[in-house]
Amino acid sequence: MLGETTSSWQDKRRTAARTEILTAAWAVAREHGLAGLTLREVAARVGMRAPSLYSHFASKHAIYDAMFGQAWTEYERLADAAEAGLPAAPRAALREIARFHLAFAVADLARHQLMNVRTVPDFAPTEEGLAPAVRVLGRLRAHLARLGVTGDEDVDLFTALLAGLVDQQWANDPGGDRWTRLLDRAVDMYADAVGIPRP
Amino acid sequence: MLGETTSSWQDKRRTAARTEILTAAWAVAREHGLAGLTLREVAARVGMRAPSLYSHFASKHAIYDAMFGQAWTEYERLADAAEAGLPAAPRAALREIARFHLAFAVADLARHQLMNVRTVPDFAPTEEGLAPAVRVLGRLRAHLARLGVTGDEDVDLFTALLAGLVDQQWANDPGGDRWTRLLDRAVDMYADAVGIPRP
């Protein structure tokens, strides 16, 4: 009872500190790049010294892992919100799904690298951090199935197509739209290939 | 005269040392990952101490840069060799080009990361290292043009498609063929979209 409310207070304090650290970590990652993230810098922004972060995270990788989970959770949240407005027409729906993905991936390099690219050496997300990511992929599968795309290989081809556009965009024209503007053509190309009827 | 032969000897000695260092660097990169490459480890393999490497390379990035150039030069060389055997049929030729690219990209993770992914923080190839890469891209453009693909956007779409297959393959099924085996379907999909006639 009293112990419960107390420990809940402490928990709140703890999670507040964690989110504060993570917010600072995101800021540093955006400013200095994901690999330029430094425990000393993060700590300084929350008024601590680097070793104190170990009271809240087991390691730097644990911070990356939490950020990874946050990013995919945010993706999931926005995708949920966007789901309501999905067009009825199959191609239009597919286009909207692709557009949403590209917009999210292109909006923030550090986030994109963390979510999709193996930029950080030896970093692999834990199951817990990975959970929202697999949920998102499951949701994509469900959407595609509703559009008539059921084969695993068809899904893989779609993800490859999106990944390619995003990666080329970041690699060769960051901030521009040289590849993202190919989205409509790419989606039509794919829709034709997997037999989604034209409008 | 004598001075010339002498300096040529020294040059030979210098380039020999450079290639020896680069060979060791490749070995380390393949064993410990590209980011796990350490000057001390590289130096140890050529019987030196780390600071001595600075007699041959200005920095670790310079080593990465030289490796980058080597990798793309090797790509160019193999592509040259494969060019003779390109099929006459447009789709078959396109398929062969794609197959070659995927095979090369999937054969060596460290090399792929160095060539295509921004794995190493703050590393950007110099013009000299970049030269073979732009030559390869130019050759791809020429090939595609010969197949009737002339639009810049069509070329970009092709590179995105290949990049997507490679990246998904490395990210989600390293060593397997879950995405590389989609190559034929991807090429047909693309060929249909850009109007390369079916056989």
Place this chain on the structure above:
DNA sequence: TCGTCTCACCTAACACGGTTAGGAAGCTTG
């Protein structure tokens, strides 16, 4: 042939990264 010079190598050391050890202060709990 002999001094001199160059240059590839060495050791020592610095700055900066993640991480650990161990201690001090404050809040919760009895």
Place this chain on the structure above:
DNA sequence: CAAGCTTCCTAACCGTGTTAGGTGAGACGA
């Protein structure tokens, strides 16, 4: 009020890339 847990601190370690400065072997001119 005493005890304990938690959170922060400082000091330090180890491994990075990199720089400073020295040493010795071979090349060159006298």
